[in-house]
Amino acid sequence: MHELKVTGFGGQGVIRTGMIIGKALSLFGGKHATLTQSFGPEARGSACSAQVVIDEDPILYPYITGIDVLIAMSQEGYSRFRTDLREDGILVYEKELVTTDEPPGRRMYGIPATRIAEDLGVKIAANLVMIGFFSAVTDIVDIEAVRKAVPGTVPSRFLDLNLTALQKGYDYGLELIGRADKVAAGEEAE
Amino acid sequence: MIKADPAGVLTGAHYLDGDEACAEGAIAAGCRFLAGYPITPSTEVAEHVAARFPMVGGTLIQMEDELASMAAVVGGVWGGTKSMTVTSGPGFSLMMENIGLAVMMETPCVIVNVQRGGPSTGLPTMPGQADMMQARWGSHGDYEVIAVAPNSPQECFDLTIEAFNLSERFRNPVFVMMDECVGHMTEKVVIPPADEIEVEPRFEYRGDPKEYLPYKVNGGNEYGIPIPPMLHAGQGGYYHTTGLTHDERGYPDMSPECQEWLLRRLVDKIRLHRDQLVHVEEDGVEGAEVVVLSYGISSRVATRGIALAREQGIKVGHIQMKIVWPLPDRRIDEVAGRVKGLVTVEMNYGQIALEVERIAAGRCRTSLVGHAGGTVQDPEKIAETIEEAAR
Numbered sequence: 001m002h003e004l005k006v007t008g009f010g011g012q013g014v015i016r017t018g019m020i021i022g023k024a025l026s027l028f029g030g031k032h033a034t035l036t037q038s039f040g041p042e043a044r045g046s047a048c049s050a051q052v053v054i055d056e057d058p059i060l061y062p063y064i065t066g067i068d069v070l071i072a073m074s075q076e077g078y079s080r081f082r083t084d085l086r087e088d089g090i091l092v093y094e095k096e097l098v099t100t101d102e103p104p105g106r107r108m109y110g111i112p113a114t115r116i117a118e119d120l121g122v123k124i125a126a127n128l129v130m131i132g133f134f135s136a137v138t139d140i141v142d143i144e145a146v147r148k149a150v151p152g153t154v155p156s157r158f159l160d161l162n163l164t165a166l167q168k169g170y171d172y173g174l175e176l177i178g179r180a181d182k183v184a185a186g187e188e189a190e
Numbered sequence: 191m192i193k194a195d196p197a198g199v200l201t202g203a204h205y206l207d208g209d210e211a212c213a214e215g216a217i218a219a220g221c222r223f224l225a226g227y228p229i230t231p232s233t234e235v236a237e238h239v240a241a242r243f244p245m246v247g248g249t250l251i252q253m254e255d256e257l258a259s260m261a262a263v264v265g266g267v268w269g270g271t272k273s274m275t276v277t278s279g280p281g282f283s284l285m286m287e288n289i290g291l292a293v294m295m296e297t298p299c300v301i302v303n304v305q306r307g308g309p310s311t312g313l314p315t316m317p318g319q320a321d322m323m324q325a326r327w328g329s330h331g332d333y334e335v336i337a338v339a340p341n342s343p344q345e346c347f348d349l350t351i352e353a354f355n356l357s358e359r360f361r362n363p364v365f366v367m368m369d370e371c372v373g374h375m376t377e378k379v380v381i382p383p384a385d386e387i388e389v390e391p392r393f394e395y396r397g398d399p400k401e402y403l404p405y406k407v408n409g410g411n412e413y414g415i416p417i418p419p420m421l422h423a424g425q426g427g428y429y430h431t432t433g434l435t436h437d438e439r440g441y442p443d444m445s446p447e448c449q450e451w452l453l454r455r456l457v458d459k460i461r462l463h464r465d466q467l468v469h470v471e472e473d474g475v476e477g478a479e480v481v482v483l484s485y486g487i488s489s490r491v492a493t494r495g496i497a498l499a500r501e502q503g504i505k506v507g508h509i510q511m512k513i514v515w516p517l518p519d520r521r522i523d524e525v526a527g528r529v530k531g532l533v534t535v536e537m538n539y540g541q542i543a544l545e546v547e548r549i550a551a552g553r554c555r556t557s558l559v560g561h562a563g564g565t566v567q568d569p570e571k572i573a574e575t576i577e578e579a580a581r
Contacts, residue, residue: 060490060569061491
């Protein structure tokens with residue numbers, strides 16, 4: 001079982017991030033994935049988070065009880081939930097927006113997701129960059145399942161841009177963890 | 191029963207939240223009219239219906255408030271459509287008067303309440319299950335209702351269809367008692383092909399419209415439920431219907447005799463046929479020392495608590511009530527006579543638990559695992575209560 005939390009501020013596509021990961025796992029990944037969300041009464045700018053419980057078996061308890069993987073898109077979100085990250089948990093973060101304060105030995109991976117998305121001309125696709133990155137640096141969801149999950153969850157006219165953003169994040173992740181050779185061999189890039 | 195209209199059935203596997211799944215269930219069941227007023231955490235049901243109705247020829251009206259919403263639903267049904275409204279706690283309170291009107295006029299309709307923490311404005315974005323007694327008794331007068339309680343987005347889809355079907359079978363309002371957790375929880379939902387979805391059509395009048403008496407029961411419907419057939423506006427008849435105590439013609443008759451004649455049937459059509467309204471999922475009840483009763487989101491959490499108690503060697507059974515009103519009282523009665531304890535798990539300070547206590551009538555221990563809402567139950571607490579009940 002994995003307990004995943006995505007956190008950031010409203011408007012960053014935090015809930016959508018949880019939605020795409022959960023959809024990829026439960027419709028195309030052969031897993032059970034329950035997504036819950038928490039948000040304040042405000043629409044944008046407030047701290048919000050999405051929680052995904054992932055399991056081989058049907059999920060009974062719908063909420064997370066700790067964090068195995070924290071995807072942090074904002075400083076506030078990171079600061080608020082970092083203490084819930086389990087000792088062997090993984091931190092995946094937006095490295096230009098989050099300054100980390102983790103104990104030695106923490107498995108952590110940073111990416112300038114917003115800047116990569118801005119370079120593509122679609123700042124709001126930063127979350128897709130993050131999902132691709134998450135797929136590459138953890139072994140929780142296969143990138144192919146994520147690709148199948150994207151249509152229907154983003155506006156269709158932006159589908160190609162979103163898939164490109166996803167790929168950028170994925171490639172960045174593979175490079176970071178030193179699996180770039182596999183990309184060159186075409187094993188995981190398709 | 192007939193097969194669902196394929197136009198309204200989004201066959202396939204989807205990743206939906208409970209609110210969206212409820213909307214899809216309603217559309218699959220044939221709902222083509224929704225009147226409502228937005229309120230967290232139920233708004234997504236109406237939003238999803240608003241996006242989908244243009245594809246199936248449905249009509250959604252955002253009314254000025256919840257009183258008007260419920261009134262419009264009654265009108266929609268008498269106009270010939272399957273109709274629903276969607277709300278949460280405070281809005282549910284405002285609907286109560288016209289829910290009574292729907293009962294009195296025998297209007298088949300569905301009211302979805304995505305429960306949040308109350309009373310009053312309470313916890314708008316957090317779950318509760320404390321409107322269960324309000325669903326049962328919130329409007330004035332003596333009456334019966336039917337209520338279902340889903341525990342997942344899949345059940346939101348399935349039980350909303352069942353709610354529409356039961357409303358037609360009994361000509362009565364039916365409540366879908368969701369909660370914020372289930373409503374905002376996203377999971378895989380499988381929508382079957384239209385020809386695998388059974389839909390109950392309206393029990394319609396087939397005779398000469400000029401001779402139609404709106405409250406004359408001619409043997410009732412095929413299920414043996416003593417309800418009169420409906421003739422809709424525009425079908426050529428003139429008739430009267432009212433919230434006042436009325437005779438066969440639908441005309442007011444304010445006498446104790448007419449009140450007894452009408453109310454006896456309105457209550458008995460459900461009370462005497464409640465064996466048709468037992469929908470439970472049981473696990474390990476035979477031979478159990480303790481049986482847990484639960485519904486809605488609490489039933490999933492209870493399953494985890496039960497697993498913990500079973501690890502301690504306790505024989506625990508589970509009855510998940512998918513239809514909560516009317517309660518499966520005969521089944522609870524049977525079980526109460528041969529177990530050490532009945533444990534009710536619900537997100538309130540004891541509503542269904544009091545009913546269980548009444549049915550058990552001192553023959554076994556009865557306990558509640560309850561709290562005021564805002565989050566779901568702690569499985570450890572459920573396990574502890576089971577252990578105490580088994581001692």
